Amino acid sequence: MTETAVRTVLVLVENTADAALRSPALEALTLARTLGDVVALTLSEPSRPALDQLAEAGVDRVLQADLGDAPREIPVVAAAAVAAAAEHVRAGLVLLTSSFANKEIAAHTAWRTGAGLLIDVTSLADDGGRLVGGKRVFAGTWDTECAVTTDLAVATLRPNALAAEPADAPGAAAVERLPVAAAAPAGLELLDRVVHEVSADASGVVRPALAEAAVVVAGGRGTAGDFGPVEDLADALGAAIGTTRDAVDEGWIGHDAQVGQTGVTIAPRVYIGAGISGAPHHHGGMQAARTIIAVNTDSEAPLVEISDFAVIGDLHEILPAAAAAIREQRAAAADS
Numbered sequence: 631m632t633e634t635a636v637r638t639v640l641v642l643v644e645n646t647a648d649a650a651l652r653s654p655a656l657e658a659l660t661l662a663r664t665l666g667d668v669v670a671l672t673l674s675e676p677s678r679p680a681l682d683q684l685a686e687a688g689v690d691r692v693l694q695a696d697l698g699d700a701p702r703e704i705p706v707v708a709a710a711a712v713a714a715a716a717e718h719v720r721a722g723l724v725l726l727t728s729s730f731a732n733k734e735i736a737a738h739t740a741w742r743t744g745a746g747l748l749i750d751v752t753s754l755a756d757d758g759g760r761l762v763g764g765k766r767v768f769a770g771t772w773d774t775e776c777a778v779t780t781d782l783a784v785a786t787l788r789p790n791a792l793a794a795e796p797a798d799a800p801g802a803a804a805v806e807r808l809p810v811a812a813a814a815p816a817g818l819e820l821l822d823r824v825v826h827e828v829s830a831d832a833s834g835v836v837r838p839a840l841a842e843a844a845v846v847v848a849g850g851r852g853t854a855g856d857f858g859p860v861e862d863l864a865d866a867l868g869a870a871i872g873t874t875r876d877a878v879d880e881g882w883i884g885h886d887a888q889v890g891q892t893g894v895t896i897a898p899r900v901y902i903g904a905g906i907s908g909a910p911h912h913h914g915g916m917q918a919a920r921t922i923i924a925v926n927t928d929s930e931a932p933l934v935e936i937s938d939f940a941v942i943g944d945l946h947e948i949l950p951a952a953a954a955a956i957r958e959q960r961a962a963a964a965d966s
């Protein structure tokens with residue numbers, strides 16, 4: 631690509647059928663605008679709220695892939711649509727959010743199109759026509775850069791890498807259907823495959839997905855199995871819930887909430903670790919958080935030492951008090 635050509639950036643946006651776009655998709659659209667002309671791609675009919683958000687993000691053109699009966703939940707099928715759309719709009723960059731499923735879609739798309747692939751970038755910049763992605767590696771201890779040398783780049787953007795902003799001027803968000811011939815590979819059965827976008831507990835409370843949440847409240851062995859205070863603060867903040875392996879091994883909470891070497895790696899804007907010592911296996915999964923807050927009875931716990939703020943005391947008193955104070959402030963702000 632020459633320096634003067636305007637790059638077309640194809641952004642895959644999800645959850646458009648029955649809901650508004652989530653924050654990671656809006657972050658990807660914000661980044662995409664800095665790199666070229668943005669075209670959004672959906673794999674199902676976009677809802678009215680989603681189209682309004684796409685317009686607000688400055689998107690003029692929305693491609694709706696028409697996959698017929700092909701199961702779009704299967705990454706190889708979704709990748710067929712992404713590759714066809716990339717060819718259709720002559721994209722220079724395909725941008726997806728870094729969810730588990732999207733990383734697989736990105737890999738299949740890169741394989742189909744011969745594109746350079748960048749997974750989990752936290753930044754993307756144009757360097758004389760070449761795209762350079764920034765990545766945090768080795769559990770957030772090193773910042774690296776990777777340049778794509780092919781005409782087409784495929785990249786996945788980590789949630790919370792940047793703040794989502796509306797465009798200076800709204801776009802038309804006009805929908806155009808794109809027929810795509812795709813089928814599940816022979817022999818591949820459509821398993822009961824559920825990619826958890828949000829988790830709902832028995833009480834019907836919906837929380838953001840741990841891997842993409844901007845705020846995470848995590849509880850460890852210090853909870854002694856009572857996650858009520860952790861849930862209370864998480865709900866006051868609209869946060870996801872995390873935990874340690876010890877709490878999972880105790881059977882207090884499911885493994886999908888485990889943060890760390892053998893769990894999920896997260897990089898939220900705020901991480902609150904309550905009753906968590908901060909062992910290296912846990913630390914490796916959350917140290918990329920922008921602000922770390924520890925709540926611990928032990929002022930010498932490793933998590934306290936690496937934290938930006940620490941509250942020394944019993945989490946069973948501190949978390950409910952913090953949740954109550956947040957709710958009070960919100961109510962006062964709403965009244966004024």
Ligand SMILES: Cc1cc2nc3c(=O)[nH]c(=O)nc-3n(C[C@H](O)[C@H](O)[C@H](O)COP(=O)(O)OP(=O)(O)OC[C@H]3O[C@@H](n4cnc5c(N)ncnc54)[C@H](O)[C@@H]3O)c2cc1C
Binds near residue numbers: 926946
């Ligand atoms: C191969 C391997 C892989 C592992 N992978 C992971 C992983 O992915 N993720 C992970 O988390 N761990 C992992 N672990 C386990 C890890 O090494 C630690 O054992 C674990 O993280 C400790 O969990 P914790 O902080 O909840 O418990 P502890 O280390 O027991 O810490 C509890 C903390 O709570 C504080 N506390 C106690 N009571 C209170 C209270 N009332 N209020 C406030 N604070 C209180 C204590 O002062 C202490 O600091 C792994 C281990 C191995 C061997």
